[in-house]
Amino acid sequence: MHDLRALRADPAAFDAALARRGEAPAAIHIASLDEDRRAAVTALQDKQARRKSLSKEVGALRRTGEDSTALEAEAVQLREDIEKLEVLVRELDAEIRDCLVLLPNRLDDGVPEGADESANVVVHQVGERRDFAFPPREHFALGEALGLMDFETAGKLSGARFVVLRGALARMERALGQFMLDLHVQEHGYTETAVPVLVNEAAMFGTDKLPKFADQSFRTEDGRWLIPTAEVPLTASVAGDILPASALPRRMVALSSCFRSEAGAAGRDTRGMLRQHQFQKVEMVSITAPGDSDAEHERMTRCAEKVLERLGIPYRRMLLCAGDTGFGAARTFDLEAWLPGQDAWREISSCSTTRDFQARRMNARYRPADGAGPEFVHTLNGSGLAVGRTLIAVMENYQNADGSITVPQALRPYMNGLAAISAR
Structure with a gap:
């Protein structure tokens, strides 16, 4: 398995290493999937944090007898959004993993060039x-x-x-x-x-x-x-x-x-x-x-x-x-x-x-x-x-x-x- 951090740091070097083995470039595709995944994780964390604070706000309104309908509707929507984001993160994780597991190891610099x-x-x-x-x-x-x-x-x-x-x-x-x-x-x-x-x-x-x-x-x-x-x-x-x-x-x-x-x-x-x-x-x-x-x-x-x-x-x-x-x-x-x-x-x-x-x-x-x-x-x-x-x-x-x-x-x-x- 490859280190995603190394791929993100130098995608050109990653693809050059693959090319030594006759493999097609893969860094841009995997990096794009990783960017999508990180964006989804950030959105998921933001919505989870909002849900946590929203729960407190709803509780406070209920204790004072105030109307919490709008916040409760927002909570329902948040739950749906969180579930979708969790699925998206799992799918992107699996897609990245499926790409990485089929890529060969990076060769040592001293390995001679050659096809066979x-x-x-x-x-x-x-x-x-x-x-x-x-x-x-x-x-x-x-x-x-x-x-x-x-x-x-x-x-x-x-x-x-x-x-x-x-x-x-x-x-x-x-x-x-x-x-x-x-x-x-x-x-x-x-x-x-x-x-x-x-x-x-x-x-x-x-x-x-x-x-x-x-x-x-x-x-x-x-x-x-x-x-x-x-x-x-x-x-x-x-x-x-x-x-x-x-x-x-x-x-x-x-x-x-x-x-x-x-x-x-x-x-x-x-x-x-x-x-x-x-x-x-x-x-x-x-x-x-x-x-x-x-x-x-x-x-x-x-x-x-x-x-x-x-x-x-x-x-x-x-x-x-x-x-x-x-x-x-x-x-x-x-x-x-x-x-x-x-x-x-x-x-x-x-x-x-x-x-x-x-x-x-x-x-x-x-x-x-x-x-x-x-x-x-x-x-x-x-x-x-x-x-x-x-x-x-x-x-x-x-x-x-x-x-x-x-x-x-x-x-x-x-x-x-x-x-x-x-x-x-």
Whole structure:
């Protein structure tokens, strides 16, 4: 959500920020609605004040036996006017809110210009890509040949974009999640948090998933939503709160199932596990004071990078351009892992700072240590990592000519010392 005061103070700058994302100007329309609302509120307050004084005047006339008919008629008219103004204020409030909730966050000044991912900027690249002595295969070919990755049975059970994992691959997926959680908790200072995968509409709205992205999530018949990421319950856990400054930063991490409808993804990544309706992900969320969020963004991204470094997966960090930065983000770093089977870099983590955009939507604040009035917190979220995509990266980077997969050293303690996955 945007600050109306900032919009009123510099509508040209507000529209210029929208234009960076390819959005149409909105400031003049919203400012006009806001002027109408403020005028209606002023008129309402004036009439309420008149009604209060009128009540006293009518009472005084009645006590003295004087005629109060004219004043009583005025009171009736005031009541009607007040009711109409109250309706008008509510309608204008709703119209302003409906406009604001569909507008994306204001981008950080350092976000590069560009319409799509082709304009994203490589910040750095880490790790050497392996030189294979054989043509590397994609993960689904490896998994199916091992007899441990079954899309046919998943299709029978649930349809497209699901998978059944068995045996050592199922264990490796579990191992990856546990390894990531342990790293983030024991070394990075996050608090492990188990969260519901069903949330209410307020939680989805507060984390900017509604109303704009309703078609990308699954809704239950009782009005709850399956989470697209644990960012939703983790971030929404501070909705409506006023936190003491001493409680910040608050760092939380969760391993959860995530659910996405993948609306608009027809024909994209139809084979394999890259784009699924249900998947596992480790999610990091930080709640900070405004002055600390930029440093926290770098810290969070480094925490995600450490996972890839420990696993020995080549990756690169991308600073997303204006046209590729998500709706709620002010700035985003994507981590892309090298997938030799695809001969391509693919996103495996996305770390974003939303500044106070989500906090305004869910009224999450903190009280500064100097005793000043409450201010909105800043919220950040990042994948640490997407477990299924990390499984893909491990399979493709650690594959062998005979179709087996070497287990990275970092995962072996979580797999009872297993050194390689071979056909059963």
